[in-house]
Structure formats: C-alpha cells, structure tokens
Amino acid sequence: MEITVTVNGTGYTRDVEPRLLLVHFLRDTLGLTGTHWGCDTSNCGVCVAWLDETPVKTCTVLAVMADGHRVRTVEDLATGDTLDPVQQGFSDRHGLQCGFCTPGMLMTARRLLDDDPDPSEATIREAISGQICRCTGYENIVRSVRAAAEIERTADQEARA
CATH class of the missing domain: 1.10.150.120 ([2Fe-2S]-binding domain)
Structure with a gap:
C-alpha cells in the first residue's frame, strides 16, 4: 500500500506492506533508529513516538494507520546543537x-x-x-x-x- 506520512516535518511517500508496524517503518524504511524496538507487545514503551500530538507505542500501530498523519520521533527534539x-x-x-x-x-x-x-x-x-x-x-x-x-x-x- 502507498502511504504518505509527515515525519519530523518532512513528507514521505512509500509503498509498505499492510502489516508493517510503525516502529519498523521509522527504523527500517526511514532510517530513524532513535525510536527503539523492544517487546512488540506494548509492554515496555521504548518505542513511543507521537502520532499527530499523541504519544503512541509504535509497535502496536501499523504504518498504514499513520497515512496522512504527522509522526514525531526523538530525533526531532533537539534544535540544531541545542537540546530540548x-x-x-x-x-x-x-x-x-x-x-x-x-x-x-x-x-x-x-x-x-x-x-x-x-x-x-x-x-x-x-x-x-x-x-x-x-x-x-x-x-x-x-x-x-x-x-x-x-x-x-x-x-x-x-x-x-
């Protein structure tokens, strides 16, 4: 399926498998490895990123569910050399x-x-x-x-x- 997602202010259009988890889309497709992958069961919370303005455990969200939405990851916190x-x-x-x-x-x-x-x-x-x-x-x-x-x-x- 083709999805278009804005991640950290940049738009991306990609073909993805319908079963691809958002955590794997971020890490493997976009190379944003700041979002960690831990349990795949929503227990640990290491994969939290924002979907629009809401923190979500990206191991429980399909990438296709992010189609048309904004995702914010840990890579977007700092501004240049200035830490959040x-x-x-x-x-x-x-x-x-x-x-x-x-x-x-x-x-x-x-x-x-x-x-x-x-x-x-x-x-x-x-x-x-x-x-x-x-x-x-x-x-x-x-x-x-x-x-x-x-x-x-x-x-x-x-x-x-």
Whole structure:
C-alpha cells in the first residue's frame, strides 16, 4: 500500500506492506533508529513516538494507520546543537543509564510538559507508568522531568524579561 506520512516535518511517500508496524517503518524504511524496538507487545514503551500530538507505542500501530498523519520521533527534539529541555533535564539529572528506554521516556515527558508545565511527582509517575526502565529505579527519571520543567520555566521568565 502507498502511504504518505509527515515525519519530523518532512513528507514521505512509500509503498509498505499492510502489516508493517510503525516502529519498523521509522527504523527500517526511514532510517530513524532513535525510536527503539523492544517487546512488540506494548509492554515496555521504548518505542513511543507521537502520532499527530499523541504519544503512541509504535509497535502496536501499523504504518498504514499513520497515512496522512504527522509522526514525531526523538530525533526531532533537539534544535540544531541545542537540546530540548527534556533532553537537558535527563542529562543534568542522570535520567538514563543504558539508554534503551530513554527515547520513549523523552517523548512521553515532552508531551507531559507540553500539557502540564509543572507536573507533580505523582503526575510524572502516572505519565511514565506505561514504560519500563530496568536500570534506574525511576527516581532520576522523575527528577529529570522536574528539572526539564524548571529549565522551561527559567527560559520563559528570561524571555519575558
């Protein structure tokens, strides 16, 4: 089937098998390997990207379902050499260890902060509850998201000054 998808602001038209998962379309067809592939069962959350503005587990979405839609992946977070505040927060507060779950966590955290610029710890934990990190114990991930919120607040205050 022919699909047309906008990924990270660039339009792509490709012929795909109807059964091709979005995670494989992103990784294998487009070469965007930032979206990781873990379980294929929607349990781990490492494959989270945005379909339009909604975080989805791309291992449970067929590429044909993205036809005519916008997809945003972790590759789209940074602007040039400037990290997104979420990426900076994870770097500053050691929110990653092996890094396998990190792209999905970053995309989920970005959406959370877009919706709630000052989330509580409970809200952060709820937002990332569909994702598994086997290394960190989540404490530094929560701290990282809080740090990202602070980075954004500081930038907003400086922009208004």
